[in-house]
Amino acid sequence: MRDKKFFFAISILLGTIVGAGIFGIPYVIARSGIIPGFFYLLILGGAVLLIHLFFGEIVLRTKEKHRLVGYAQKYLGKKGKILITISTILGITGALLAYIVIGGDFLKIIFSFLNLPSFYFSLMFWAILSFFIFRGIKLIAPAELFMNIAFFFIIFLIFCFALPKLNLQNFTLINFEHIFLPYGVILFSLIGLSAIPAIGEIFKSSEERKNYKQVIIIAIVTAVILYSLFVAAVIGVSVKILL
Template identity: 45%
Template sequence: MDSKLLLAIATLTGTIIGFGVFSIPYVMFKIGFLPGIFYLLILTAITILLHLIYGEIILRTKAICRLPGYAKNYLGEAGGSFASISTFISVPFTLICYIIAGGEFLSNILNGPIFICSLLVWIILSLGLILGITPISKIELSISLLMLLIIGVIFLVSLPKINSENFSEFSPENFFLPYGVILFALAGAPAIPTLRYILRGREKDLKKAIIIGTLIPAFFYAIFSFAVIGVSGNQTSEEAISGLVGKLGNNIILLGLLFGLMAILTSFLTFGIYLRDVLILDFKMKKTLATVLVMAISLVGVFLNKEYLILLIGFIGVIMGAFEDVILLLISRKAEVKFDRNPEWKINIPDPVVWLFCLVFIGGLIYEILFFLKK
């Protein structure tokens, strides 16, 4: 595998593996491990399909833009406005979540004040935004490989301590709980335009990069959840790590916290650069102003705590599914007949499947809103 393709895969993998990985064991335990794996398989297949659809839309369009720009080109002003609202809800809240979680992880590593640690995380990530795509992509390759290695180590160390009885739970009352969280944890669409940039001149490899780059995180989510649930059982915590305290040793806990910090670093930078590019390409904002605005938005996370983090993650995941993914499906229909560039590959989806997906995403949104309001 050549370096450009590897870099593209690492960029998508690094984007997808974010704080959401730590919420998956908790929601899987709440519903039951096997039903949770079923959820993961189905949503991984759907996510790969959506990532490929976005890739095809990008390849059908000569203009360089992001989701709001594509929506405006293919769906008109109303579609562009709808996509803009969705983007400016989901991405900023995602960045804020990463700052909150990053501060928590660094605080546990350094045993320091959460506010100071959150501020330090924000400063480091802001510097990454200023550096831009190319240096960050090279950093993500190393960090992604290191993250996968850490998950592998945690899995191997956990094996002797796994209790098979922890996998026998099934709670149908929590059946919809994993939906938004897993959808959030698999989200990698903001990285797709960056993948095309990395693979410019070799756009046919974009399909391979998308499939492999989405499957790798899903596989490691499964083994990470297996390890955490198998060891922690009913002590499985919302952020996975604290439930392992006293069971795997301090060194493994520290390794897990370090993994969390790296996961946040890679995901934040891709989402942050994506939001900055939306402001530059789709709203014609100056690069400096766009960068400062993204930094200012994420700074909010320094002043918030983790109390409602998992609820917020689930809500963001469903917002992405209900709005952004539906918009992608609608754009793909228009782009099949209204395009100015022949794509290197095509994804043919029957209309009934498109409308079924739309109904699933909208249904998920309604459930998540009701669940969120109950909390």
Template identity: 35%
Template sequence: MNKIEKKRFFVATSILVGTCIGAGVLGIPYVAASAGFLVALAYIVLLAMVLLTVNLYMGEIALRTKGNHHIAGYAEKYLGKKGKFFAEFALIFGIYSAIIAYLFGVGESFSVLIFNHAGHASALGVLFGFFMSFLLWRGMKSLRKFEEIGVSMILFLLAIIVLVFFRHIEISNLLAYNISNIFVPFGVILFALLSFSAIPEVNIVLRKHPHLLKKSLITGALIPVIFYILFALVVVGFKGVTTPEIATLALGPLFIVLGIFTMFTSYLALGMALEDNLKYDEKYSQKKSWFLVTIVPIILFLFIKYFEYFSFTKMLSIGGVIAGGLTAILILLMAVKAKKKGNREPEYSFPINWFIIIFLSLIFVLGIITEVLAALR
């Protein structure tokens, strides 16, 4: 690669990594401790392979299609209006799930930080939601800088935790497991590995260097996997079964503050993305878009707070299995259509057949079923 290609490759890969690594990572140690670190390790590796496969299909779809589109645009082109509807539903449902999860997470974090217990988590979560609604109403452009440093902050947080607590690892904590919780990590880890939505943007960045897309997708998938494994290794190795749902709560005030900032930037990025989608794609007014992005999640948060089942990791899990699973299945179906109806010759072609589609789809359907059954217990 020459200098220009290296720069574009770095930017494209950074976008992919930045989309993948969000505050959802804070829930991985808890589900890893619940089922067992080795069980979670298997989930991380296997789901990363599955999602990389789907990402490569999404990349091929982008390469086979002239023009720039979001996933919903590709879905409409290859699957019709119903495909677009389900793609948009998955996007909105996934973002809502994440935002509500962050209301849980920030509320509990502030409560523990200020009062040394989680008794005021609901009230503080609502206050945080209104604070975010105020910021998003006041102006988007001035807040973009927080979004830009968000990923760097998360990577810094993970790196510091690994360096500080690595020497406190106890091997016995890593070898423990609970077979009754074997399905618990699926949704949270799936959520943490999702990066479908970034691929159209990555394709745009590499428009003049399309031969780099495949390499960028593979590199962008490997980096989060390495960070997630190290993060889970250190926190579970240090805290074992006492690992809280929000990993930073177990590591002291400084890390709680860093965790809050991590969730703040992730909330901000998702909120702005959804508001942009509603304004520019759905043609909603600014007031209506703002209300749907900020006030509706607070109302939903207050409603589901009455049900003991819901929590920070449960909301991440629900978002992962439903939004992630549905989007993945749509991409698999689009890949078949794009191979026949695409209007451009791609720089790479990944084989696909109905066996692959059914096999991979069953994985996501299984995740949805286990999540629904868990909620009904």
């Protein structure tokens, strides 16, 4: 039987992968068609899985503890460090801004009776998440597990409620005009490299670190399945709104 550290590690990686990008996937697949859309999910899912496994192997075989930028400096040199630093800062900053804005909008919907602008809810969302970050991985891991369970349960409910109302005519097989549209959105939605070193903070012993590959595989496969269910549910009942 797996101990709690195994599930915490999956939650950390899965929580990093699944984010705001999920809400853009139904739109781009509705525009391109389900054949190229699910093709991208499978092919990019496999490619991203290999990249994460490669990075996991680097983390396991390196004695010193680093983050993504540190590993880039060690194995790619100064130029690699500069490139990864710039891309990491831009990527994480953009993603965090998107999460804060979207988080504020969701909180405004939930607490609409407070009649406050989205800006204040975004500030509250930022403050709450900052508290978890400053407390460290020991608090983030169980929080991620709880939020992932809640999020997956909500997606499952959406799929179950949408299933009886699915209209197959809403699904376009392929649209060559927008065939490349899903590529960037899906790739962004599957990347969770920044969480790979964090898993090492959970798996301390060499015995625990043997679970590294399983954690990566389970997290990415789960993300692909989750995205597929969400796409099927949203496009099946609301394609006219999306387009």
